[in-house]
Amino acid sequence: MSNNVFIAFQSTDESRPVIEAIMADNPGAVAVESPGMVKIDSPDRLTIRRDSIEERTGTRFDLQQIHLNLITLSGYIDEDDDQFTLSWRS
Amino acid sequence: MDTRTTKSRLGLKDRYAAMTRGLGWQTTYQPMDKVFPYDRYEGIKIHDWDKWEDPFRLTMDAYWKYQGEKEKKLYAVIDAFQQNNGFLGITDARYVNALKVFIDGVTPLEYNAHRGFAHVGRHFTGAGTRVACQMQSIDELRHYQTETHSISTYNKFFSGMHHANHWHDRVWYLSVPKSFFEDAMTAGPFEFLTAISYSFEYLLTNLLFVPFMSGAAYNGDMSTVTFGFSAQSDESRHMTLGIESIKFMLEQDPGNVPIVQRWMDKWFWRAYRVLTLVSMMMDYMLPKRVMSWKEAWEIYAEQNGGALFRDLARYGIREPKGWRDACEGKNHISHQTWNVFYGYSGATALHTWVPKDDEMAWLSAKYPESFDRLYRPRLEYYRERQRQGRRFYNKTLPMLCTTCQIPMIFTEPGDPTKICYRESDYLGDKYHFCSDHCKEIFDHEPEKYVQSWLPVHQIYQGNCFPPGTDPTRPGFDPMAAVLDYYALEDGRDNLDFEGSEDQKNFATWRGLSQRN
Amino acid sequence: MTVAAVKPYAFPARDTVDKFPAPLLYIGWEDHLMFGAPLCLPLPASMPFGTMVEKVLPDLFGEHPDFARIDWSKVEWFKSGRPLHPDPAKSLADNGIGHKDVIRLRTPGLAGIGGSCS
Numbered sequence: 030m031s032n033n034v035f036i037a038f039q040s041t042d043e044s045r046p047v048i049e050a051i052m053a054d055n056p057g058a059v060a061v062e063s064p065g066m067v068k069i070d071s072p073d074r075l076t077i078r079r080d081s082i083e084e085r086t087g088t089r090f091d092l093q094q095i096h097l098n099l100i101t102l103s104g105y106i107d108e109d110d111d112q113f114t115l116s117w118r119s
Numbered sequence: 120m121d122t123r124t125t126k127s128r129l130g131l132k133d134r135y136a137a138m139t140r141g142l143g144w145q146t147t148y149q150p151m152d153k154v155f156p157y158d159r160y161e162g163i164k165i166h167d168w169d170k171w172e173d174p175f176r177l178t179m180d181a182y183w184k185y186q187g188e189k190e191k192k193l194y195a196v197i198d199a200f201q202q203n204n205g206f207l208g209i210t211d212a213r214y215v216n217a218l219k220v221f222i223d224g225v226t227p228l229e230y231n232a233h234r235g236f237a238h239v240g241r242h243f244t245g246a247g248t249r250v251a252c253q254m255q256s257i258d259e260l261r262h263y264q265t266e267t268h269s270i271s272t273y274n275k276f277f278s279g280m281h282h283a284n285h286w287h288d289r290v291w292y293l294s295v296p297k298s299f300f301e302d303a304m305t306a307g308p309f310e311f312l313t314a315i316s317y318s319f320e321y322l323l324t325n326l327l328f329v330p331f332m333s334g335a336a337y338n339g340d341m342s343t344v345t346f347g348f349s350a351q352s353d354e355s356r357h358m359t360l361g362i363e364s365i366k367f368m369l370e371q372d373p374g375n376v377p378i379v380q381r382w383m384d385k386w387f388w389r390a391y392r393v394l395t396l397v398s399m400m401m402d403y404m405l406p407k408r409v410m411s412w413k414e415a416w417e418i419y420a421e422q423n424g425g426a427l428f429r430d431l432a433r434y435g436i437r438e439p440k441g442w443r444d445a446c447e448g449k450n451h452i453s454h455q456t457w458n459v460f461y462g463y464s465g466a467t468a469l470h471t472w473v474p475k476d477d478e479m480a481w482l483s484a485k486y487p488e489s490f491d492r493l494y495r496p497r498l499e500y501y502r503e504r505q506r507q508g509r510r511f512y513n514k515t516l517p518m519l520c521t522t523c524q525i526p527m528i529f530t531e532p533g534d535p536t537k538i539c540y541r542e543s544d545y546l547g548d549k550y551h552f553c554s555d556h557c558k559e560i561f562d563h564e565p566e567k568y569v570q571s572w573l574p575v576h577q578i579y580q581g582n583c584f585p586p587g588t589d590p591t592r593p594g595f596d597p598m599a600a601v602l603d604y605y606a607l608e609d610g611r612d613n614l615d616f617e618g619s620e621d622q623k624n625f626a627t628w629r630g631l632s633q634r635n
Numbered sequence: 636m637t638v639a640a641v642k643p644y645a646f647p648a649r650d651t652v653d654k655f656p657a658p659l660l661y662i663g664w665e666d667h668l669m670f671g672a673p674l675c676l677p678l679p680a681s682m683p684f685g686t687m688v689e690k691v692l693p694d695l696f697g698e699h700p701d702f703a704r705i706d707w708s709k710v711e712w713f714k715s716g717r718p719l720h721p722d723p724a725k726s727l728a729d730n731g732i733g734h735k736d737v738i739r740l741r742t743p744g745l746a747g748i749g750g751s752c753s
Binding site for chain 3: 156157160161162307310455458459462463492493494495496497500511513514515516517518519526527528530536537538540542546548549550551563564565566567569570571572573575576579580581
Binding site for chain 1: 130131132174175176177181185188189192336344348351352354355358359430
């Protein structure tokens with residue numbers, strides 16, 4: 030029985046900095062690649078940070094841009110301009 | 120020297136609140152109850168609409184911007200696919216029949232979802248809920264359009280796709296998805312959310328979406344794959360609406376729990392029965408198969424679904440009543456469904472065929488308990504008959520289940536050799552069902568299901584002939600008249616794949632693309 | 636009424652017998668799943684049961700290789716799952732078979748294609 034949250038993105042150039050940021054910022058996160066898709070599982074919570082992505086892109090990033098490459102996710106969402114977090118509230 | 124500073128702006132949460140709930144108001148010219156007359160009659164009690172948590176915070180400007188970018192990307196791929204005759208890249212032309220199931224059976228449901236969410240998006244008292252439903256309504260219209268565009272390239276070259284809306288309202292097997300969705304649309308707004316947002320878009324979505332999109336990827340269909348990716352982030356929003364709507368209802372009042380439980384029982388079962396079409400598609404219609412229906416059920420239903428129900432157990436929700444029977448059916452329903460389509464291909468907008476030897480070997484390996492014992496013998500018999508020029512077509516119409524409207528092909532849980540018969544008497548008439556669960560749905564709301572438009576019965580009532588038909592004239596052929604009413608071209612849209620125009624054309628075109 | 640509604644909810648049943656040319660009958664042949672599902676057709680209430688067996692069943696089930704092998708003296712009949720002992724000389728109606736009844740025939744010893752119940 031897992032308490033993992035997950036998020037999955039299309040395997041595109043645009044997703045790469047987002048995925049790198051997630052892996053750097055979420056210890057315990059595991060990424061699995063399959064055709065066209067990268068799925069990241071994380072125990073209990075997963076946070077995507079805008080500044081972490083911008084360090085990698087070198088340009089401004091609007092967190093809602095993830096909608097362009099998002100495939101699916103699991104967990105309750107908390108988002109503002111600076112972070113997008115998935116977690117299970119229990 | 121002046122330094123440029125970014126203008127201060129509201130944070131995302133405040134922006135979103137200002138542009139959604141901030142624009143709502145308590146009406147004074149008319150009482151709120153009259154402005155929102157439909158969200159109390161189902162018995163669901165909401166004490167505090169402010170407790171609704173917005174599943175996603177996309178303000179309309181962000182929504183349009185990102186949806187617009189997704190459209191540009193998608194249509195660039197569709198254009199490139201069409202310009203390069205991408206359809207020639209599919210494994211073989213039998214694959215297109217999976218797309219016929221999709222465009223005829225699933226795509227019209229997207230349009231109905233658009234209408235359904237537009238309706239409930241007006242009728243919930245809570246502004247946050249209304250906004251989420253309105254966005255989904257636009258998403259669903261988008262899906263209707265983009266599916267149609269992505270598959271339209273095939274319509275230029277293959278039969279069985281050109282009249283999807285007309286067929287959806289008439290053809291026997293399409294009344295299955297049609298009645299499913301119309302049942303939801305004619306229910307109240309809270310039941311609609313439980314039926315569609317929760318049961319369809321959250322619990323079972325992976326058993327519809329992933330098989331078709333993976334099937335496309337494995338069979339060289341870039342157009343459909345790209346549609347799938349383009350729709351996926353919309354679907355993730357729909358999933359979060361589904362889980363939020365269930366949580367909200369369950370947390371607002373303990374009296375809501377039994378109502379929601381009954382809806383979850385009903386809609387799990389109704390959606391599961393619609394997915395019968397997907398089971399057949401996965402096991403029989405993909406030349407390059409992804410996985411078996413049984414495997415997909417084990418991953419997406421048994422494993423994922425189990426976790427979902429554990430999450431809801433704290434509210435007093437249990438797994439749906441039909442869960443075990445659905446799990447038992449994983450060894451059988453795809454084979455039972457293919458068989459009825461095979462036999463009735465005289466009246467389908469798609470082709471059927473007997474699987475090849477390597478495909479039968481795959482089926483044996485995936486279904487060690489059932490395939491060789493129960494299903495291979497008749498397929499080999501059909502193949503032998505076809506070889507003799509006596510391809511089997513069933514000449515008599517089947518008995519249908521009143522609730523799910525599928526022919527009564529399903530067997531007793533625990534005995535796959537015996538048809539499962541269930542019946543109810545209501546106001547002097549008998550009604551028949553494929554299972555305990557379809558019977559229970561009827562028994563709870565008989566006034567609704569006595570109105571079922573069952574295609575077989577409608578044919579016998581004479582309601583499925585073209586206008587102006589005289590059934591009493593000599594030489595009248597009722598089945599030909601039904602095909603006319605269906606607007607199916609006999610000998611072109613229907614019958615076996617072997618000898619079909621689809622088969623001949625594809626072989627010719629592929630040959631032309633490879634030789635001088 | 637158990638349908639939740641904002642006003643009285645009452646609509647006519649769509650499949651009452653008056654809407655059909657003859658009462659509907661559903662007939663299933665046990666252990667012969669090749670046919671997919673039990674079959675459905677309208678048959679006149681006055682048709683003798685024996686006429687149905689001799690004239691109608693061959694059209695319905697004759698394609699199956701087991702059909703020619705049926706020993707009619709051993710056939711067992713059921714209506715709604717309960718044993719039925721039809722009188723072939725009497726009409727369907729007089730045998731207690733009415734609109735939207737379901738009957739089943741069981742042919743002991745015949746178990747479909749290769750014994751698979753198809």
